[in-house]
Amino acid sequence: MTVPALQLEHVSKVIGGLTILEDISLTVQPGERRAVIGPNGAGKTTLLNVIAGFLPATQGRVVVFGRDVTKLPAHRRVDVGLLKTNQQPAVFHELTTRQNVLIALLRGRHPLLGLGGLVERDRETQRRAEQVLEEWGLLDVADVEVRHLPHGYQRRVELAARFALRPKLLLLDEPAAGLAVDEIPAFIERLKQLPRDMTIVLVEHSMRVVFSFADRITVLHHGAILADGTPEEIQNNEEVQAAYLAGAMRGRDAGAA
Amino acid sequence: MNALAIRRQWRLAIVAVLAVLLVLAPALLPTYPLSVLTEILIFTLFAMSLNILLGYAGLPSLGHSAFFGTGGYAVGLLAKYYGTPAALALVIAVVAGILVAIVTGPFVLRTHGAYFLILTLSLTQVLFGIVWLWRKVTGGDDGLPGIPSPRIPFLVGRISDTANFYYLTLIVVGIAVAAIAWIVRSPFGLALVGIRENERYLEGLGYPTWTLKYVAYILAGGFAALAGGLFAYFKGFVGPGQISWLLAGEGMVMVILGGAGTFWGPAIGALLVLLLRYEVSAFTQRWVMILGIVFILNVLLLPQGIVRLPQRIREIRARLRRETTLAPPLAEATAAAPDRSVERVIERS
Numbered sequence: 001m002t003v004p005a006l007q008l009e010h011v012s013k014v015i016g017g018l019t020i021l022e023d024i025s026l027t028v029q030p031g032e033r034r035a036v037i038g039p040n041g042a043g044k045t046t047l048l049n050v051i052a053g054f055l056p057a058t059q060g061r062v063v064v065f066g067r068d069v070t071k072l073p074a075h076r077r078v079d080v081g082l083l084k085t086n087q088q089p090a091v092f093h094e095l096t097t098r099q100n101v102l103i104a105l106l107r108g109r110h111p112l113l114g115l116g117g118l119v120e121r122d123r124e125t126q127r128r129a130e131q132v133l134e135e136w137g138l139l140d141v142a143d144v145e146v147r148h149l150p151h152g153y154q155r156r157v158e159l160a161a162r163f164a165l166r167p168k169l170l171l172l173d174e175p176a177a178g179l180a181v182d183e184i185p186a187f188i189e190r191l192k193q194l195p196r197d198m199t200i201v202l203v204e205h206s207m208r209v210v211f212s213f214a215d216r217i218t219v220l221h222h223g224a225i226l227a228d229g230t231p232e233e234i235q236n237n238e239e240v241q242a243a244y245l246a247g248a249m250r251g252r253d254a255g256a257a
Numbered sequence: 258m259n260a261l262a263i264r265r266q267w268r269l270a271i272v273a274v275l276a277v278l279l280v281l282a283p284a285l286l287p288t289y290p291l292s293v294l295t296e297i298l299i300f301t302l303f304a305m306s307l308n309i310l311l312g313y314a315g316l317p318s319l320g321h322s323a324f325f326g327t328g329g330y331a332v333g334l335l336a337k338y339y340g341t342p343a344a345l346a347l348v349i350a351v352v353a354g355i356l357v358a359i360v361t362g363p364f365v366l367r368t369h370g371a372y373f374l375i376l377t378l379s380l381t382q383v384l385f386g387i388v389w390l391w392r393k394v395t396g397g398d399d400g401l402p403g404i405p406s407p408r409i410p411f412l413v414g415r416i417s418d419t420a421n422f423y424y425l426t427l428i429v430v431g432i433a434v435a436a437i438a439w440i441v442r443s444p445f446g447l448a449l450v451g452i453r454e455n456e457r458y459l460e461g462l463g464y465p466t467w468t469l470k471y472v473a474y475i476l477a478g479g480f481a482a483l484a485g486g487l488f489a490y491f492k493g494f495v496g497p498g499q500i501s502w503l504l505a506g507e508g509m510v511m512v513i514l515g516g517a518g519t520f521w522g523p524a525i526g527a528l529l530v531l532l533l534r535y536e537v538s539a540f541t542q543r544w545v546m547i548l549g550i551v552f553i554l555n556v557l558l559l560p561q562g563i564v565r566l567p568q569r570i571r572e573i574r575a576r577l578r579r580e581t582t583l584a585p586p587l588a589e590a591t592a593a594a595p596d597r598s599v600e601r602v603i604e605r606s
Contacts, residue, residue: 052461054460054461073465074460075462075464075465076463078462078463079463083461084461086461090457090458090461092451092454092455092458092459093454094450094453095450099447102447103447103448103451103459104462106444106447106448107463107464108463110444112445113465113472114444114445114446114447115440115472116443117444119442119443165463
C-alpha cells in the first residue's frame with residue numbers, strides 16, 4: 001500500500017468563534033492532481049493555509065507522506081516537501097528575479113543560518129539559479145526588480161522559486177487568478193507538463209483550468225465537504241450544481257469565451 | 258555583466274581611496290576635526306548596527322540606544338571599579354550588549370512595525386530608569402566620569418593621544434564594519450531582506466524567520482554595544498544620555514537620511530548629522546532646525562536616502578530625455594496600449 005501524499009483527518013478551523021472549516025477529511029494519493037473548488041468564502045484558502053501551516057488547525061490532524069505535521073510550523077513543513085503558492089504571487093518585490101530564485105535555493109545550504117557563507121561566492125548555487133531562470137524563460141528579466149514585472153511574470157518567478165526546491169506536494173492557491181484570458185491555455189499546458197512525482201492540490205475559480213487538469217475534485221461549501229469525486233461525477237452531481245457549479249460555469253465561461 | 262563589473266571596480270577604488278584617506282587623516286587634520294572624525298566613525302558603527310534591523314530586516318527599533326548605553330556602562334563600570342584593560346572591557350561590553358539582546362529579544366520580537374517601535378522604546382526607557390535611579394553604582398544623572406582613554410602602546414610617544422585613539426577606533430570600527438559587510442552579503446543577510454519584504458513568504462520557503470530576526474537582533478545589539486563602549490572611552494564619560502531613546506532616534510535619522518537597507522547609507526547619514534551638529538552649531542544654535550530641514554528635503558527628494566543620489570540623478574535625466582523625445586499624447590497612448598511585453602512595463606515604471 002502506498003503512503004498517501006496528504007491526509008486530513010477531521011480537520012476543523014475556528015477563528016473568533018466562526019467555524020471556517022468543519023470536520024474536513026480527505027486523502028490525496030501521490031502524483032494526484034486534486035482541485036478544491038467552492039464559492040467565495042467556502043474556506044478553500046483557509047484549508048490550504050492549514051495544510052501549509054500558516055494557520056494552526058483547531059482540531060484534527062494533517063499528515064503529509066505519512067508524517068504528522070499538525071504541530072509543525074510552516075517553515076518546518078517545507079522539509080517534508082510541502083510548498084504553497086499564493087493568490088498574490090509570493091515574491092519579494094524589491095529583490096530581483098535572480099535574488100528571488102537564489103533566496104529559495106540558498107535555504108539551508110550554509111551553516112549558521114547562512115552566516116557561514118557569501119551569496120556571491122556560492123558559485124554552485126549561482127549556476128543552479130541561472131539554470132532555473134533559463135528553464136522558466138526568466139533570463140531576460142533576471143536582474144530586474146520583481147515589482148517592475150507584470151503579473152504573469154511575477155507568477156512565473158513565484159513558481160520558479162518553488163520548483164527550484166523540488167516540492168513533493170505543491171499547493172496552488174488560484175494560480176490562474178490575474179492572468180489574462182489568452183494566457184490561460186498556455187498556463188494549463190505548463191501545469192500539465194509538471195512531473196508526475198509531484199502531488200498537486202489546486203484551489204481555482206477558473207473551471208477551464210480545473211476540469212482540464214484535475215484527476216479528482218473536492219467541493220467545499222460553508223467550510224464542509226459537499227462532494228468529492230472525478231470531474232465527471234462532480235459535473236453531474238445535482239447538489240453541486242445547485243450550490244455552486246451551474247452559476248460558476250455559466251458566469252466564468254461566458255466571461256472567458 | 259560588463260557594466261556591473263566596471264561598477265564594482267569603481268566601488269573598490271572608492272573604498273580604497275577612502276581607506277587611505279582615513280589612515281592618513283591624523284597627518285592631514287588638526288586635533289579638533291580629528292576628534293570629530295573619531296566620533297563619526299563610532300556613530301557610523303552605531304548606525305550600521307541599527308541598519309541591520311531597520312534597513313535590512315525592516316524592524317524599526319527605537320531602543321537601539323539600550324545596547325549603546327549597555328556597552329558604555331560596561332566600559333565605565335569596569336574602568337571605575339576594576340581598572341580592566343580596554344581590550345578586555347570592550348569584549349565584555351559586546352557580551353553585555355549581546356546578553357541584553359538575548360533577554361529582551363523574545364519580548365520585543367513578538368511584534369512588528371509600530372508596536373515593535375514602542376516596545377523597543379520602552380525597553381530603553383527601563384534601562385534609562387535603572388541607570389538614573391541606581392545612583393550608588395551608576396552615578397545616576399552624574400554618570401561615571403574619568404574613564405581613562407586607552408592607547409595603542411606601540412604608537413605612544415610617536416603620535417598625539419588624539420591620533421592614537423583615532424587609530425584605535427579606526428581599527429575596531431574597521432573590523433566591525435567588515436563583519437557587518439560579511440553579514441549583509443551572506444545568505445543570512447539576503448534572508449533578512451526577505452523578512453523585510455514579506456516575512457510570511459520567506460517562511461513559506463522554509464526559513465525559520467523568528468530565529469533569523471532574533472539572531473539579527475542579537476548581532477545588532479553586540480555591534481551597538483561595541484560602539485557604545487568606544488564612545489565611553491572617547492568621551493571619558495558615560496551618562497544616562499548615552500542610553501536615552503533620543504540617541505536611538507538620532508541613529509534612526511542617520512540610517513534613514515543616508516539610506517536604510519544600503520550598506521554605506523548609515524555612514525553617510527552619521528557623517529552628515531555630526532557635521533551639521535559640529536559645523537553648523539559654530540554659526541547658529543539652531544542646528545537642529547537645519548537638520549530638520551535637511552531631513553524633510555531628503556524625504557521629499559531622496560526618499561531612499563542620500564546614497565541613492567547618483568541613481569536618482571540618472572533616473573531623472575532618463576525621464577527628462579524621454580519626455581522631450583516623446584510627444585505627450587503619444588506617450589499616453591503607448592502607456593495605455595495592452596502591451597504586455599516586459600521591456601515596455603519596465604520602461605514605463
